[in-house]
Amino acid sequence: MTKKTLLYLSVATLVLYVIGRFFLLDAAANSHNSFFALIALLVYPVATGILFLITWIMGLVKTAKMKRWGWFAALFFLTPITSLLFGLIGPEDEPEPMPMNQYSNWQ
Numbered sequence: 001m002t003k004k005t006l007l008y009l010s011v012a013t014l015v016l017y018v019i020g021r022f023f024l025l026d027a028a029a030n031s032h033n034s035f036f037a038l039i040a041l042l043v044y045p046v047a048t049g050i051l052f053l054i055t056w057i058m059g060l061v062k063t064a065k066m067k068r069w070g071w072f073a074a075l076f077f078l079t080p081i082t083s084l085l086f087g088l089i090g091p092e093d094e095p096e097p098m099p100m101n102q103y104s105n106w107q
Contacts, residue, residue, distance in 0.1 A: 001058055007087025009055040013080045016051060020044040052080060059083040066091065 020040070028040030056079045063072040068091060074082040 010084040
């Protein structure tokens with residue numbers, strides 16, 4: 001998992017929340033179609049919640065592996081805004097060190 005993946009998931013979560021909150025729920029409240037209202041009131045919050053949970057867990061795992069405890073605490077308490085900020089301005093991944101062959105320095 002990369003920072004870019006976390007960034008994309010954070011943006012998707014926020015967009016889904018904004019679209020659902022301001023457009024879908026208002027349309028469902030004014031709709032006379034009960035199926036549309038059911039979809040808007042049940043499926044939208046569940047889908048947003050699942051995407052939010054995936055983003056949150058991925059961010060917590062990523063920051064814990066990087067041992068960035070400040071980012072970890074911020075993600076724990078302030079997600080999804082912090083996951084978006086982490087994807088944009090967070091620390092870069094450090095490459096894994098290459099394993100040394102145990103016989104490379106020995107004659």
